[in-house]
Amino acid sequence: MTLDVRLLGPLEVLVDGRPAAIPRGNVSTVLALLLDEAGRAVPLSGLVVGVYGDDLPLDPETQIQNTVGVLRRQLGAERGRVETVGRAYRFRVGESELDTLRCKAKESEARRLRREGRGEEAAAVLREALAEWRGPALADLPGRAAGAIGRRLDEYRLVLLEQRIDADIETGRALGAIQELRQILAANDTRQRLVGLLMRALHACGRTAEALEVFAALKERLADALGADPNRELVELHTAILRDRPPDAASAESAEPARAAPVPAMLPRTTPRFTGRETEIRALDRFLMDAGAEAGLAAVTGMGGVGKTALAVRWAHRVAHRFPDGQLYFNLRGFDPAAPRAAPEDVLGEALAALGVREVPSGLDERAGLYRTILAQRRVLIVLDNARDAAHVRPLLATASGSFTIVTSRDRLVGLDANEGAEVVHLGVLSEAESEALLARRIGPERAGADGAAVATIAAACGRLPLALTLVGSWAAADPRLPLRALADRLAGGVLGALVSTDVASDPRAVFDSSYQLLDERDALAFCLFGLHPGPEMSPAAAASLMGAAPAEARAALAELADGNLVDRLGGERYAMHGLLRDYAAECFADEVLDAERGAAALRMIEHYLYAAHRADRFPAAGGHRLDLGPPAPGVHIEPIDGAAAAEAWFDAERPVLRGLLRVEAGFRTDRRVWQLGWILAERLTDRYRGRELLEVQGAALAAAERRGDALERAVSLGYLAIALLELGESGAARERVEQAGAFAERDGGPWARGFAAYARARWAGGAGRDREAVEHARVARRGFRDAADRFWEHRAVHLAGWHSAALGELDAARGCFEELRTSAGEGAAAHAGSGLVAHLERRYDAALGHYREALEGFGASGAARWATRVRELVGDTHQAMGDTGAAREAWTLAERRSAEAGAGAEAERLRAKLDALGGT
Helix, strand or coil: CCEEEECCCCCEEEECCEECCCCCCHHHHHHHHHHHCCCCCEEHHHHHHHHHCCCCCCCHHHHHHHHHHHHHHHHHHHHHHEEECCCEEEECCCHHHEHHHHHHHHHHHHHHHHHCCCHHHHHHHHHHHHCCCCCCCCCCCCCHHHHHHHHHHHHHHHHHHHHHHHHHHHCCCHHHHHHHHHHHHHHCCCCHHHHHHHHHHHHHCCCHHHHHHHHHHHHHHHHHHCCCCCCHHHHHHHHHHHCCCCHHHHHHHCCCCCCCCCCCECCCCCCCCCCCCHHHHHHHHHHHHHHCCCCEEEEEECCCCCCHHHHHHHHHHHHHHHCCCCEEEEECCCCCCCCCCCCHHHHHHHHHHHCCCCCCCCCHHHHHHHHHHHHCCCCCEEEEEEECCHHHHHHHCCCCCCCEEEEEECCCCHHHHHHCCCEEEECCCCCHHHHHHHHHHHHCHHHHHHCHHHHHHHHHHCCCCHHHHHHHHHHHHHCCCCCHHHHHHHHHCCHHHHCCCCCHHHCHHHHHHHHHCCCCHHHHHHHHHHCCCCCCEECHHHHHHHHCCCHHHHHHHHHHHHHCCCCEEECCCEEECCHHHHHHHHHHHHHHCCHHHHHHHHHHHHHHHHHHHHHHCCCCCCCHHHCCCCCCCCCCCCCCCCCHHHHHHHHHHHHHHHHHHCCCCCCHHHHHHHHHHHHHHHHHHHHCCCHHHHHHHHHHHHHHHHHHCCHHHHHHHHHHHHHHHHHCCCHHHHHHHHHHHHHHHHHHCCHHHHHHHHHHHHHHHHHCCCHHHHHHHHHHHHHHHHHCCCHHHHHHHHHHHHHHHHHCCCHHHHHHHHHHHHCCCCCHHHHHHHHHHHHHHCCCHHHHHHHHHHHHHHHHHHCCHHHHHHHHHHHHHHHHHCCCHHHHHHHHHHHHHHHHHHCCHHHHHHHHHHHHHHCCC
16 A cells, blocks of 8 residues: 655645545644654644644644544545654654655755766756645645745745756756746845856856846845845855856855754753643744744743743754754853853854854854854754843844744843844743642652642742742752641741752842842832832832832833833733742842831832822711821822722722731831721721721721820721621620720710710621610710711711611601701712611502612712612512512522622621522522
């Protein structure tokens, strides 16, 4: 049984002379990818990229496996040709069975014949090779992958054609080559090898003037199209023709390396513990495929220690077989903490020596020109590791077709992307699963599996940074008796301090420092201030406030840090820093920023968020006349927050930052601002059922108030602590805080403080089901707030009194409270909620539902989530009383879901009990 597979034209598979029915689409694309690597294993991930690109279906690897199954079935008796090799596939095919392999064999034979001086026979063999083409390669296959393979194979046809014409000229057939070359150049007018052949043919026929005109025309075309000059080989050929010397002599004197020069194989060792990065590897595979016959260029960027070199080297080994003329690797030391960066001229000298050049020119431009000339005749993979920036690597880039360059850098290499068309892979930290897998591979799967929780904790502590994970894994592997839980506990005390290595290149602090030392004064300050900021994200306005600089200066500094991969640029003009880098920034802040400036920066930071929170708060008068922020410190820039939606978005985005700020301890003025921020946040957290956060926030606010010794501030914080504890079901502890708040209110002596203490008592009594006490305390609170001329808090006390009066059945008193609220601006929703309850208790159910609709509209507009949920529960109560269990279920279900989402466990449980009591579905 015979097999004949053809790529050089429409894809064909002939089994015993009869075509196999290979479906067009994914099946034929997989076949083309396997045949392009004939006899070599193609990873499953590579096939995924080749078939789907970025448009991945659900479970793409399974889809490829199914496609391979279809291919095998269509091959019939030859199905065994498609072999499974681990997570890869290989098409086993002999040299005589595949047209591309037959071509390469004939090319090798022709080279041998030419070395032996048998030029006519060599030309005949090359004609046989060229006859394999039946049209453009894979012309009938759609898709990017098939197109890239086809372009490369058609480029190979041009190379063979050049070799055949060269042999014809050498054997006296120059006249016949002239017209053929002019026809080919019409479609490839900047291809310098063809121009050189035409110049040689014309010169050999005595048409020297025409040969020189051909050179001049090419020089003009190159300048217009590419802004480039002819290569060194062509210039030397031009000189030889001007001197009327044989062109072959010029070729012999060129700097072409000796034929016996070894093929460079300079890639460093890849680690067998390499883990993950499948998405990035697929992207690099795609970039290589898309490059086709062009000079490909890809860049891998990311922060120090993220594994850029490991990825680049791993991928380079994976595709090295596609570059038969060798692989070059150079560490440019752009961010090396132990050595100066490598100069491009020195790297070029090493590259030329590796490529077989015996006499290396002295200048940078001369070396770069010779380097590109040599690479123009070869297919080489070039790895430029640890570049400082785009300028560092430009002289080292291959420019002719066939070669591929991959660059790694902590810089984002925006210049390579914009000017050289580099494809960029930005490398982030590993996923949780990849991080834990990396640790497991280092310490052993059995040990890791015995304490998976500790492994997860260690991975999280390391920030999922490969450098940190590798160091920690090495420690754990070196001491197998060390419990992983003990290691996790040690790292919890500070990861960066524990991650110390005697190898400077592996010490995270040294790695980070090599980037930090390259920053100018402005950018270094911005970096240090990330160590003060509680994180995880920062806006340009916040950075400007911390720096005490203009917003434009802060934006420029953040952009520089982002370009150096010291911070990540997020959506919505926000920036984040990796946890270990933030720890290092905190060390720099403590060591390099003066004490006075540290305190000033902390105050500016807190005031930035304090004034923004005050602007965004929907309870602008929650502090009454007592919350006077005064002017902000010089250099503070307030966030532009316009409207309720923007305010809500700002609070959601800054929630972790606001909580972190309350832990800052930096002096008397800062303590005052911390307490004020806690007060502004209190009502918002209460409204959203966030009892634990309220407890945390008010605990910090109380600590600040105690350091200041202010009685009113302590009374307010203790009152909110009581509300938080009541929310969490800790009634006894709440009562204790209420009494403490009352004591400090008496010490303050003002009517507002006494009113607030009474309000806290009313909240506690109501939560404990003691409605009579709640009403009495609410009335006391009202008098205090009225004496203090604080209408906002007076209305809150009235609302509380009305609610608990209704619970006691004192409906006239309750109605009076809610009617009073209805006449006050901004209290309509609360008034309707209370009036609805009164109407319900009076069995005026339609009226109750009308009030509730008005209340929901008002609470929805103001963002009062807690009260909106409570009113939905009341709507359900009214529908149940009316006998409409379906409507009751709908209202309670929505209320239960909103309560559960907000973390209001007690409310959600109460609503679930009501739903269960309804029965049915």
